Amino acid sequence: MQDEFERIAMLRKALEEANRQYYELDQPRITDAEYDALMRELLDLEAKHPDRVTPDSPTQRVGGAVAKEYTKVRHLEPLLSLDNAFDPGDLREFDRRVRQVSASVDYVVELKIDGLTVALTYEDGLMVRGATRGDGSVGEDITANVRTVGSIPLRLKKTVPNLSVRGEGYMPKASFARLNQEREEEGQSTFANPRNAAAGSLRQLNSRITAERKLDYFAYQVLSAKELGLHNQIDVLTYLKEQGFVVNPEYKVFSNIEEVITYCEQMAAERHRFPYDIDGLVIKVNEFDLQQELGFTAKSPRWAISYKFPAEQVETVIEDIIIRVGRTGVLTPTAALKAVSVAGSTVSRATLHNLDNIREKDIRIGDHVLLHKAGDVIPEVVRVLPEKRTGEEKLFEMPDLCPECQSPVLREEGEAAYRCQSIICPAQQREGIIHFVSRDAMSIDGLGPAVVQQLLEAGLIKDAADLYSLTFDDLTPVERMGKKSAENLMKAIEDSKERGLAPLIFAMGIRHTGVKAGKILAQTFGSMEKLQEATLEDLQGIPDIGPAMAESLVQFFKLESTAQFLTKLSEAGVNMTAGTSTKPQIFGGKSIVVTGSLERWERREIETLIEEYGGKAASSVSKKTAFVIAGEKAGSKLVKAQGLGVPILSEEEFEEMIKD
Structure with missing residues (x-):
């Protein structure tokens, strides 16, 4: 008996720490499946020993604490969590309890979007507040960030005095993949999954960062719906659409639980086809009168339940750990895996992000590991299976020298990333050229990674500036490069010379300097020559140019290699001025x-x-x-x-x- 009491205490401590990591730090350290397993064990033990249930047990709580940096917002009604169902038996038991109250019932089944609950408040038709769930009763005011989410209407289509809406803020898979790639290239820590990324983005203290991350929102609930003449959940979803909200279109209505179970199994099989992450479905009693009759427990409504998909994890073996060098010189360790099918595709590589992640998870070459796809997009090692070790596994160490150019590798203080110190590293050159010709940069169509690699291997180019010295005869021997393709590529290279200063600044891959910053710098200085002469104070005085970007720009333009690169561009006739538009300025300043x-x-x-x-x-x-x-x-x-x-x-x- 004493062992079970000690286990209860241990489970509570583990779950509270997991909640802190998830809600307050936006850095979950365990998977949903592991969390759910701990919670179910605690629920079972507390059911066995009801005298041990305390008000502060994780089973009695709804969410996490409110961050001190945010203004507190008290919700009009508590934002309760849902009980979970993990298999058809759990759903049938839920149905049995409902039918004890009413023999006839319709269920609305909606996709469970894996994001962050956001409560919206409208007054006289205008959105006046957005808040997180917080601890269920008190949340965090994130209004400025919520306003950046394009799918959240700032004004209702039909004005009402007051309207409170609840929904899910989330990050689409494409946005998640792009964000993590950008962070990894900059040597920053990556997000574990789209939900984690959405939470971190909506709880930013700088709303501009939120806006850049391309979040989205599905609405699903209206408070005091009956006062608006709405009588069931389908009425609510229809009303939300009429008011300009985006409602997830995949909802269904069923009259018996077996149909619900079939749909849940169908969605579990199809979950990867959606452009957003889902981790289950929510089953709700449709009629509000019946909802009211069923009522609530201390933490959950009795008229709704969340069906959680089984965790999609597969076992494989790390056969080796190899290093990839990115365009900013960051060395990224990557696991070479025994090929395995997960989330609808075959995977043989998984990024390990950095040495800190490898050490924290105790990953070794030869380990058996559990693998999943973060956001159904990015292969990720969840954890090692140490019980399967043979003693032959090897610890991984970051190299002292870059594997591409044998230059020294250093880790800057305060960073997780190790970087190659050479500015002429071939890996950096290759990735830098691919970036240079990309759409938002110099936009040279026909210069894909394969062509860039061939040009480098043939010695035709060493850096991006050499592209402007290529001739038609240089291109025709390139594999799969016919006469017409070579002509088109030559024209694209020539046309890119007139792209102007802003795209060129972005194309050069200066650390921390994106598309928007390129435009701001071009507008401010007008020419590359003046930008080269800018001091740290000049740059820091520009709105939206922060200290890190300013310092990076100054250091970049100090390099002799930068001066040589720009000289080659100038000699090739590349326009390095913001220029004056030849178009009539009919929208002057508008x-x-x-x-x-x-x-x-x-x-x-x-x-x-x-x-x-x-x-x-x-x-x-x-x-x-x-x-x-x-x-x-x-x-x-x-x-x-x-x-x-x-x-x-x-x-x-x-x-x-x-x-x-």
Whole structure:
């Protein structure tokens, strides 16, 4: 008996620490499956020993503590968590309890989006507050960050005095993959999964960072719904759509639990087809009157349950740990795996991020490990299976010399990343050239990674500036490079010379300097020559240019290799000035917002046109917005523009305006 009491105490301590890592630090250290297993064991033990249940047990809590950095928000009604079902038997037991109250019942089944609960408050039709769940009763005010999420309407389509909405803020898989790649290239720690990334993004103290991370939102609940004349969950979902919210379209209505079970099994098999991460489904009694009759426990409604998908993890073996060198010189250890199928594809590689991660998980060459795909996208080693060790496993050490160029490798103080110190490292050159020719940089179509590799191996180029010295005869021997392809590539290289200063700044891969910073620097200095002469004080005085970026820019332009690179570009005739647009400045200084899906242009193209004609491509609508260009499926920005009386233009009307 004493052993079981000690186990209860140990489980509580472990779960409280897991909650702290998850809710307060946004750095979960155990998987959902491991957390659920601990929670179920604790629930079973407390059921066996009810006298041991205490008010502060994790089984009696809803969420985590409120971060001190945020203003506290008390929710109008507690944001309760749901009981979990892990198999058909759990769902049948839930159905049995419901039918003890009503023999006839309809269930609404919705996808369980793996993100962060966000509560929204509207007054007189305008969104006035966004808050996290917090501890269920008190959350964190994240209004500024919530406003950056495009799928959250800032104004309702139909004004009501007060409206409280709940939903899930989440990060799409594509955004998650891009964010982690960017962080890894910069030597920063990566996010464990899209939910972790969404939580970290919505709880940023700088809303600009949130805006850059491309979050999304599905609404699913309205508080005091009956006062609005809504009688069931289907009414709520319909009402939310009418008010301009995005509602997940995959919901279904079933009249018996066996149909629910079949749908759950179907979605478990299809979970990877969605562009967002789901970890289960939520089953709700449809009718509000029956919900009210069923009532609540201390922490959960009796009329709803969450069906959790089985954790999709597979066992494999780490056959080796190899090093990949990125364009910023970061050495990333990568596990070479015994090929295995997971989340719908065969995996033979998994990033191990950095040496700290390897040491924390005690990963060794030869280990048997559990593997999953973070966000169904990125293969990741969950944990080692030490019980399967034979004694032949080997510890991994980061090399002292770069495997690509044999230059020294150093780890800067305060960073997890090890970096190659050579600026002429071939791996950095290769990745740097691939970045240089990418769409938002110099936009040279036809120069994919394979062609870049062949040009390097043939000795035709050593860096990106050498691309401008290539001839037609250089290109034709390249594998799969026919005459027409070579002609097209030569033209693309020539056209890229006129891309201008802003794309060129981004193309050079200066640490911490992205597309937006390139535009700001180009507008501020006007030419590469003036940017090269800028002091640290000059750069720090520019809005949106932080200390780290300013220091990085100064150090970059001090390098002799940078001067040589720019000389080669200048001699090749590459335009290194912001230039003066030859277009009539009909939008001089005006703020213009583009929203919705476009047919005639890609977003980058139309924003470039706006700037060429003197305007500013803004990301948010305000009273100062000159007009909004609205495509198909325009959402909250269109609604806000209509509310403020801002003119709305179609793509065709915009095209008429810029005709010379």
